[in-house]
Amino acid sequence: MCGLFINADADLWESKTRSMRIEGVVTSIRMETFFWNILQEIACRDEMTVNQLVTKLYLESLDADHDVGNFTSFxxxxxxxxxxLSADGHLQRDEAKPLxxxxxxKLIEKETEAANLRQLNAANRRGESH
Known part of the structure; x- marks a missing residue:
């Protein structure tokens, strides 16, 4: 099992810092290349740049009264x-279809149901009852 992770391209966990401007304020975000690649995929689906996507997520988070103190974790x-969502079959990783x-x-509901089922299955494997 570990070979699947240990033998992966080491560049995937190399941290990269990107500077961007959000509402006129220059900020830097540092994340692993793997996450930047996924953000690029998500951004492409809606014909945005990564900077545009990150800005949109940031502003919508503020609008939803989320704590953006650890925005990188978000x-x-x-x-x-x-x-x-893609692995569970609720979303196709098809860049031609905008998000x-x-x-x-509906997707959040399906996501919650899948997570609950995984927890129940894990508890059953451990011999726990609910």
Whole structure:
């Protein structure tokens, strides 16, 4: 199992810093190349640059009254959720289909159901009961 992770391209976990301007303020975000690659894929789906996507996520997070104190972690979780939704079959990794028009409430519901099922299955394997 570990070979799958140990033998991966080491560039994927190399940190890269990108400077960008959000509402006129210059900021820097440091993340691993892997996450920048996923953000690039997500941005391409809606014909945006990574900077435009990050800015949009930041501003919409503020509008939703989210704590953006650890915005970089939020971006990593966005990438993980994108991949998880794809792995669970709720979302296709097809850059030709924009994400903007998707029924996000329905996807979040499916995501929650899949997570609950995984937790139940894990508990059953450990012999726990609910």
């Amino acid at each position: 971006l990593r979780v966005c990438c993980g959720r994108y991949l998880s 903007a028009g998707l029924a996000s409430a």
